[in-house]
């Protein structure tokens with residue numbers, strides 16, 4: 001558990017832990033100093049230009065969306081942008097689609113910033129979209145036979161709020177009485193509200209508030225509509241978060257393993273291997289509950305359990321030391337390792353599809369029926 005403590009109260013809090021023999025470490029000695037440093041470099045970047053994208057700093061919503069528009073201008077044969085809905089405060093949610101237009105393609109969904117304080121996630125989604133758009137015609141078939149959907153900023157209101165008001169904001173900006181915000185990654189329908197206050201919260205003032213009902217929020221509704229109404233069959237759903245350096249898959253609402261547990265473990269391992277080869281980092285692989293905690297109503301439990309997207313993963317990016325405040329100097333390296341991880345997952349998925357034609361679920365059925373026991 002992370003506890004944020006006012007600087008002058010640190011000695012007394014440390015004393016309380018010490019007295020009760022609760023082990024602790026001071027992870028970040030001065031959170032404000034890091035926030036101020038990052039804001040200063042952001043302000044400098046904005047003075048020079050408000051619309052030039054690079055990978056040396058964290059960018060605002062406008063700049064990231066401008067990148068998506070620029071890619072359509074540069075590569076109109078493969079790129080298109082789609083407004084999939086509006087946020088609680090009326091900001092447009094924009095998806096970039098990259099595709100060669102073949103009807104036999106499988107769909108791949110990648111989103112970021114469902115939790116806005118996790119700034120590295122939209123940066124990595126934007127990087128992968130940019131890289132793929134620029135190199136698409138040189139990529140192998142297991143990349144080009146996919147329809148790619150990128151939503152770098154799933155929670156635009158929250159993301160802007162982390163830039164203007166509260167760097168540590170986690171929820172969207174919908175109003176519920178005196179309180180603000182729903183944790184969008186607890187607002188999806190699969191297992192919504194399970195495990196009581198451990199899996200999510202019914203309290204609008206809590207940072208894990210699940211909302212009054214599943215899909216109560218315009219942002220989660222927009223994602224559901226975009227996936228269910230797309231004329232693509234999605235095979236892969238990736239939601240990028242930070243921090244933890246883990247690749248996790250369903251379930252989060254229960255400790256039971258999902259029916260494709262072993263298959264998802266292997267797909268996640270394909271990603272983790274490529275990451276390790278790129279940067280030496282080790283991302284652990286496992287189910288949400290096993291590696292993290294109960295999380296009920298997550299987007300990946302829904303994408304796997306309801307939308308039937310077999311390879312559904314949450315990737316918790318870097319890092320364990322700086323937590324949500326990953327230095328901008330690490331954007332590029334993190335993006336590269338995840339890009340390679342995603343490419344290798346596609347290779348794995350295609351290999352599996354060729355073996356079974358219909359994917360992991362029918363393969364499991366085949367094994368059962370052919371068993372002589």
Ligand SMILES: [Zn+2]
Pocket residue numbers: 115118241242
């Ligand atoms: Zn998150």
